[in-house]
Amino acid sequence: MSNRIHLLIVASLICCLIPTAHAETVATELECLGAARYLAATDAPSGRRYAPDREVQVLHLALDITPEFKQRILVGKATIRFRPIITPLRELKLDAVDLKVDSIAGTEHIQSHQVTDENIIITFAEVIAPGKEASVTITYRAEPAQGIYFRTPEMGYPEGDTHVFSQGEQIEARHWYPCLDAPNFMFTSEVTCRVPSDMTAISNGRLVSETKDAATGLTAFHWTQEKPHVNYLVTLCAGYFKKIEDKYEDLPLAFYAPASRIGYASNSFAGTKDMMAFFEHEIGVPYPWVKYDQICVYDFVAGGMENTSATTLNESTLFSADSENIRTSEGLVAHELAHQWFGDLVTCKDWSHIWLNEGFATYYQTLYNGHKNGRDAMLYELYGRSRQITGMSNDVNAIVRRTYNAPSEMFGYLAYPKGSWVLHMLRSQLGEELYRRCIKIYLERHQHGNVVTDDLRAVIEEQTGRSYDQFFDQWVYHAHHPELDATYSWDETTKLAKISIRQVQRVSDNVLLFSFPLTIRFTGDFGVKDQTIQVAMKEEDFYFPLESAPRIARLDPDLTLLAKVSFPVPAAMLGPQLTNQTDVIGRLLAVDQLGNRKDKDTVAKLKRSLGEDPFYGVRIEASRALRSIHTDEALDALLASTKQPDARVRRQVVSDIGNFYRDTAHASARSVLETEKNPAILAVAVENLAGYAKPETQATLLRFLESESFRNELAVAAIDAMRLQDDPAYIAPLLASLLKREAAYTSRGFAQALGALGYLARNEEKKDDVRDFIIGHVNSKKRAVQLASINALGTLGDPKAIAVLQTFTNAARESRERTAAARAVADLRAARRPVDDFKNLRQEVLDLQKSDRDLRKELDDLKKRIETWKKAPPAPATPTTKKKKQPPVTSPRNAAN
Numbered sequence: 063m064s065n066r067i068h069l070l071i072v073a074s075l076i077c078c079l080i081p082t083a084h085a086e087t088v089a090t091e092l093e094c095l096g097a098a099r100y101l102a103a104t105d106a107p108s109g110r111r112y113a114p115d116r117e118v119q120v121l122h123l124a125l126d127i128t129p130e131f132k133q134r135i136l137v138g139k140a141t142i143r144f145r146p147i148i149t150p151l152r153e154l155k156l157d158a159v160d161l162k163v164d165s166i167a168g169t170e171h172i173q174s175h176q177v178t179d180e181n182i183i184i185t186f187a188e189v190i191a192p193g194k195e196a197s198v199t200i201t202y203r204a205e206p207a208q209g210i211y212f213r214t215p216e217m218g219y220p221e222g223d224t225h226v227f228s229q230g231e232q233i234e235a236r237h238w239y240p241c242l243d244a245p246n247f248m249f250t251s252e253v254t255c256r257v258p259s260d261m262t263a264i265s266n267g268r269l270v271s272e273t274k275d276a277a278t279g280l281t282a283f284h285w286t287q288e289k290p291h292v293n294y295l296v297t298l299c300a301g302y303f304k305k306i307e308d309k310y311e312d313l314p315l316a317f318y319a320p321a322s323r324i325g326y327a328s329n330s331f332a333g334t335k336d337m338m339a340f341f342e343h344e345i346g347v348p349y350p351w352v353k354y355d356q357i358c359v360y361d362f363v364a365g366g367m368e369n370t371s372a373t374t375l376n377e378s379t380l381f382s383a384d385s386e387n388i389r390t391s392e393g394l395v396a397h398e399l400a401h402q403w404f405g406d407l408v409t410c411k412d413w414s415h416i417w418l419n420e421g422f423a424t425y426y427q428t429l430y431n432g433h434k435n436g437r438d439a440m441l442y443e444l445y446g447r448s449r450q451i452t453g454m455s456n457d458v459n460a461i462v463r464r465t466y467n468a469p470s471e472m473f474g475y476l477a478y479p480k481g482s483w484v485l486h487m488l489r490s491q492l493g494e495e496l497y498r499r500c501i502k503i504y505l506e507r508h509q510h511g512n513v514v515t516d517d518l519r520a521v522i523e524e525q526t527g528r529s530y531d532q533f534f535d536q537w538v539y540h541a542h543h544p545e546l547d548a549t550y551s552w553d554e555t556t557k558l559a560k561i562s563i564r565q566v567q568r569v570s571d572n573v574l575l576f577s578f579p580l581t582i583r584f585t586g587d588f589g590v591k592d593q594t595i596q597v598a599m600k601e602e603d604f605y606f607p608l609e610s611a612p613r614i615a616r617l618d619p620d621l622t623l624l625a626k627v628s629f630p631v632p633a634a635m636l637g638p639q640l641t642n643q644t645d646v647i648g649r650l651l652a653v654d655q656l657g658n659r660k661d662k663d664t665v666a667k668l669k670r671s672l673g674e675d676p677f678y679g680v681r682i683e684a685s686r687a688l689r690s691i692h693t694d695e696a697l698d699a700l701l702a703s704t705k706q707p708d709a710r711v712r713r714q715v716v717s718d719i720g721n722f723y724r725d726t727a728h729a730s731a732r733s734v735l736e737t738e739k740n741p742a743i744l745a746v747a748v749e750n751l752a753g754y755a756k757p758e759t760q761a762t763l764l765r766f767l768e769s770e771s772f773r774n775e776l777a778v779a780a781i782d783a784m785r786l787q788d789d790p791a792y793i794a795p796l797l798a799s800l801l802k803r804e805a806a807y808t809s810r811g812f813a814q815a816l817g818a819l820g821y822l823a824r825n826e827e828k829k830d831d832v833r834d835f836i837i838g839h840v841n842s843k844k845r846a847v848q849l850a851s852i853n854a855l856g857t858l859g860d861p862k863a864i865a866v867l868q869t870f871t872n873a874a875r876e877s878r879e880r881t882a883a884a885r886a887v888a889d890l891r892a893a894r895r896p897v898d899d900f901k902n903l904r905q906e907v908l909d910l911q912k913s914d915r916d917l918r919k920e921l922d923d924l925k926k927r928i929e930t931w932k933k934a935p936p937a938p939a940t941p942t943t944k945k946k947k948q949p950p951v952t953s954p955r956n957a958a959n
C-alpha cells in the first residue's frame with residue numbers, strides 16, 4: 063500500500079454553476095424493456111454470447127398482415143429479399159416460432175422446406191451464388207404467445223378500444239413473422255396491414271397508400287421504411303386509435319391513443335416538439351426518419367419501445383391534469399425519442415453492447431431534463447441515479463459482458479443508469495463542445511449500421527489524441543465503481559487543508575483500482591477555489607494551501623464522478639453548505655448528513671430547508687431526512703410544512719408524516735383528506751390511515767373504495783390500506799365492490815385487489831365466496847390479473863383450489879403462470895402459511911417460545927420437587943405462580959412497516 067503526498071497550489075477561481083431559473087418537473091424513469099425472454103441455447107460452447115454469422119445480407123422485408131381480432135390470430139405473408147455474402151447458399155434458415163406455414167415460394171427453385179418449433183429451413187434445388195439477389199415468400203398463420211399482443215373486449219378491454227400491437231425487442235419478432243432475428247442484420251422494410259375500415263394501422267416510415275378492398279371490406283394500410291433498420295424495430299399497431307397531430311418544421315408528429323383515452327393524450331404529447339428541437343441541436347444530426355408517431359397501447363410489455371419513427375408507449379403513461387406535476391411522461395417520451403438516434407440510427411451489434419442504446423437514451427433524457435427544467439433538475443436526476451447504482455450490493459458484472467443466458471438480462475441498471483453515467487463522465491471530461499463533436503462523428507460514421515463500444519472509443523481517441531483505454535477498461539469492461547473514504551482537516555499553523563482519500567472498494571479480477579480526475583472546491587473569505595487532482599492510488603493525502611480556513615469543502619462539486627463517497631465534514635461546515643444557493647448537490651449532501659443527527663438545531667435547519675430551499679429536490683430530501691430522524695420535533699417540523707405549493711414536495715411531506723404513529727399524524731392525514739384536491743396526494747393520505755384501527759377509518763376506507771378517480775387510484779389506495787389493516791371485516795364489502803366495479807380498475811390495480819382479497823380471507827374458516835371469485839379470474843386474458851389470481855389462491859390457503867391450480871402446473875411449456883401455480887400448490891400442500899404472513903408467523907413464534915418457557919419451568923419445578931422429595935419428607939406444597947412478562951405489543955403502524 064503506497065501513500066503519496068501532494069502539495070498543490072490552488073488555482074484561481076473556477077465556478078461554473080448556473081443558478082436554476084426554471085420550473086422543475088421530474089422525469090418518469092421507465093425502462094424500455096424488462097420482460098424476461100428466453101433464448102434457446104448458448105451461442106458458443108464456452109457459454110459466451112456473440113453476434114451470429116451472416117450467411118446472407120438481408121436486403122428487404124415485406125410483410126402483409128391481416129389480424130383476426132375475434133380469434134386473436136393473424137394471417138401473414140412475408141417476403142425476404144437477400145443476397146448470399148461469400149458462400150454459395152443451399153439452405154436458408156429463418157427464425158420462426160409456432161408459425162403454421164401454408165406455402166413457401168421464391169425466385170429460386172425450392173427443393174423442400176422443413177418447419178421446426180423454432181425455424182423454417184428452406185433448401186434450394188441449386189445453390190445461390192454469392193452476390194446474387196433472391197427472395198422467398200412464406201404465407202402463414204400465427205397465434206402468437208409473444209411478439210403480437212391483442213387487446214380486445216373478449217379479453218376484458220373496453221369495447222371501442224380494440225387494438226393489436228407488436229413487440230420485436232429483444233427476439234420476439236420471430237413469433238409473428240419469419241425473419242433473421244438478430245441486431246446485426248440491417249435492411250429496409252414495408253408493412254401492409256388489412257383492418258376493418260373504421261380501424262387504423264401504423265407502422266415504420268412513410269404511409270404509401272390506404273386502400274379499401276371492395277371484396278373483403280378491409281382497408282389496407284401500406285407503410286414503407288426506406289432507410290435500413292434492424293429486425294427488432296419493425297412494428298405494427300392497428301385498431302381503434304384516435305390521434306392528435308403537430309409538426310416540427312416539416313416533420314409530421316402524431317400521438318395515438320385508444321379511442322376512449324385520447325382526451326388525456328395531449329398531456330403526454332405536449333413536449334415532443336420541444337424535445338425534437340433540443341435533440342437535433344444537442345446531437346448535431348438531423349432526426350433520421352420521415353415522421354414521428356407515438357402510439358399508446360393497453361398493458362404494453364414495458365414503458366415504451368423505440369421502433370423506428372413509430373414508438374410504442376404504455377397507455378399507463380397517460381395522466382390527468384389534476385395530478386399537477388406529480389405525473390409526467392417527459393422522461394419516457396424523451397428517452398424513446400433519443401433512441402431514434404441511439405439504438406435506431408446506430409444499433410448495438412449484439413446484446414452485450416446494449417448500453418450503447420440504453421445508456422445513451424437514458425443520458426439524453428437527462429440532458430433534456432436539464433434543458434427544460436434547469437441544471438439543478440439534471441443534477442438531481444444524476445444524483446438519484448448515482449445513489450441507485452452505488453447502492454447495489456451485488457454489483458459484480460461489467461457493463462459489457464458476454465456471459466448471459468437471455469438477452470433480457472442485459473437490460474438492467476448497468477445498461478441504463480450506469481451507462482448514462484459513463485457518458486456523463488465522458489462529457490464532463492471532454493467538455494460539452496468536444497463531446498458533442500465526438501458523438502456527431504460517431505453517429506454519422508456508423509449511421510444505419512451496427513456499433514460496438516470500441517467504435518465510440520475510437521472516435522474519442524481520434525478527436526482528442528488521448529488514450530481512453532483505461533477509461534473504458536475500468537468503467538465499461540470491469541465492474542463496480544470507486545468507493546471513497548475521504549476525510550478533511552485544517553492545520554491553522556501551516557494554513558494547509560488536508561484531504562485524504564482511500565479507495566476502499568474490493569479490488570479483484572472484476573473490479574479495478576480506479577484512476578480519475580477529481581475536483582476539490584473550497585469556499586471561504588478568499589472566495590471560491592477549485593483544484594483538480596488525479597486520484598489513482600489506494601490511499602493518498604492531498605494538501606491545499608489556503609489563506610484562511612474554508613467555510614465549505616466539497617469533493618466533486620459539479621457531480622462528474624460515479625462513486626460512493628463518504629466525506630463527513632465538520633458540523634460547522636454543514637450550515638454554510640446547506641444554504642449555498644449555487645451548489646444544489648452540496649445542499650443535498652448536507653441534508654443527507656444532517657439526517658444522521660437528532661438534535662433540535664439539526665431539525666430546525668432541515669425544517670428551514672423544507673420550507674425555503676429554492677429547489678424542490680432539496681425540499682423533498684429534507685422531508686425524508688426529518689422522517690428518518692423520527693423525533694417528536696421532526697414530526698412537528700413536518701406537520702408545520704404541509705402547505706407546499708409544489709405538489710411533489712407536498713406528497714412527500716404527507717407520505718413522511720404517515721411514517722409516524724401519533725394522534726397528530728392521524729389528524730393530519732384526515733385533514734388532507736378533507737382539503738386536498740390532488741388525487742395522487744389523496745391516495746397517500748388514504749394509505750396513511752392504515753395504521754389507525756379507529757372506527758372512522760373503516761368508514762373512510764369503504765368510502766374511497768367506492769370513489770371515482772383517474773385509473774381508480776383512490777380505490778386501489780383504500781384496498782392497500784385495508785390489506786395493511788388486516789381486518790376480515792373488509793372481506794365482504796371488498797368482494798361486493800370488486801364484483802360490481804371490475805371494469806373501473808386497470809389490470810394492475812385489479813391484480814392488487816385480488817391479492818388483498820386472498821390475504822384478508824386467509825384465516826377465515828369459510829373461504830368459498832372469495833375462492834370462487836378468485837378462481838373466476840385464473841383464465842383472465844389479462845396477464846397481470848391471471849398471475850395475481852393464481853398467487854392469491856396460494857395466499858388464501860384453501861386446499862380446495864389445488865385442483866384448479868394443477869391445470870396450470872400440468873402445462874407442457876414453461877410459463878410464468880405455470881411457475882406461479884406450482885408455487886401456490888406447494889404452499890397449499892405443505893399447509894404452509896404464505897411467506898408474507900409476518901403477523902401470524904410472529905404470533906406462532908411467540909406462542910412456541912411461551913410454551914417452551916412453560917415446559918422448561920414445569921420441568922424445573924418437577925426437578926426441584928424430586929430433589930426436595932429426596933432430601934426431605936414431603937410437605938404440603940403451595941405452587942408459586944409468577945406473572946409472565948407479556949410479549950411487546952406491536953402497533954399496526956410498525957407491523958405495516
Ligand SMILES: [Zn+2]
Binds near residue numbers: 093094095419420423
Ligand atoms: Zn430505452
